[in-house]
Amino acid sequence: MDLRIERTKRSIINAFIELRAKKPLEKITVKELSELALINKATFYSHYKDIYDLSEQLEKEAVEMVLKNIPHPDSLITNPKQGSAELTFALMSQSKLFDTLFSDNRASILSTRIEHGLKNKIYTLYPEYKNDLEMDILLTVLIQGGFHAFVSHINNTDVNNLVDIIGRINERMLAE
Numbered sequence: 384m385d386l387r388i389e390r391t392k393r394s395i396i397n398a399f400i401e402l403r404a405k406k407p408l409e410k411i412t413v414k415e416l417s418e419l420a421l422i423n424k425a426t427f428y429s430h431y432k433d434i435y436d437l438s439e440q441l442e443k444e445a446v447e448m449v450l451k452n453i454p455h456p457d458s459l460i461t462n463p464k465q466g467s468a469e470l471t472f473a474l475m476s477q478s479k480l481f482d483t484l485f486s487d488n489r490a491s492i493l494s495t496r497i498e499h500g501l502k503n504k505i506y507t508l509y510p511e512y513k514n515d516l517e518m519d520i521l522l523t524v525l526i527q528g529g530f531h532a533f534v535s536h537i538n539n540t541d542v543n544n545l546v547d548i549i550g551r552i553n554e555r556m557l558a559e
Contacts, residue, residue, distance in 0.1 A: 392430060394420040399437055400483055407487045408438055438484065445480050446496045449473045456504040459525050460518075463557055464550030467529055470501070471546045474533070498526045525553050 398420035402411045411434050417424045431437040450456075452473035459466035474481070474497070485493040502522055505512065512518040529549045536545055 391420075391422060391426060394422065395427060395430060395437065396441065399434075399441070400480070403438075403486070404483045408434065408489065438489075442484050442489075442492065442496070445477050445484055446493070446500055449477055449497060450500045450504065452476055453501070453504075456501050457508045459501070459505070459522065459553070460557060463525070463553035464547065466525075467550040467553055468546045470497075470526070470529060471533055471542065471549070474530070475542070494527055494530045497530060498523060501526055521556070524556065529553065 395416065398416050399411070401419065402416060413424050413427050413434060416434070417427050420427075431440070450473070453469045455462075455465065455469060457466075458469060481493055502519070505522065512522075532549055532552075533545060539545075540548075
């Protein structure tokens with residue numbers, strides 16, 4: 384990619400993240416973003432359809448980074464403690480960006496995207512699970528439940544203790 388294009392995109396992204404940290408997505412305008420990024424509006428539109436397109440692309444990239452940081456996605460069902468730890472630490476690696484991109488009315492989107500991405504990885508490894516409703520529901524509970532338990536309790540205990548507790552609970556669910 385051309386270095387100028389790369390710098391322009393980086394400038395747009397940095398300006399967007401700065402604005403997004405201060406206000407809801409709906410309140411960000413292309414005009415203010417362009418001024419902050421030191422570009423004109425036409426340059427912005429040559430890269431993105433609108434603010435929502437930019438946000439969507441950044442959200443997808445952030446989720447993809449988390450999924451890449453989970454080396455054994457199937458461990459959620461084969462080794463729940465390890466799976467819980469991998470998911471938690473992958474999420475923590477992007478926590479500041481997630482706090483910015485998925486704040487306000489976009490918070491529920493993150494766990495849903497993580498769930499879909501992890502399920503796709505698991506179904507690639509275990510295609511027989513793809514049409515198994517019970518396994519699909521179990522994966523939803525493990526992923527969404529672990530995610531929300533972590534988010535709800537991260538301020539009450541240390542990370543390793545929380546991961547261990549979630550892992551033990553997941554093991555109990557899988558044992559039945």
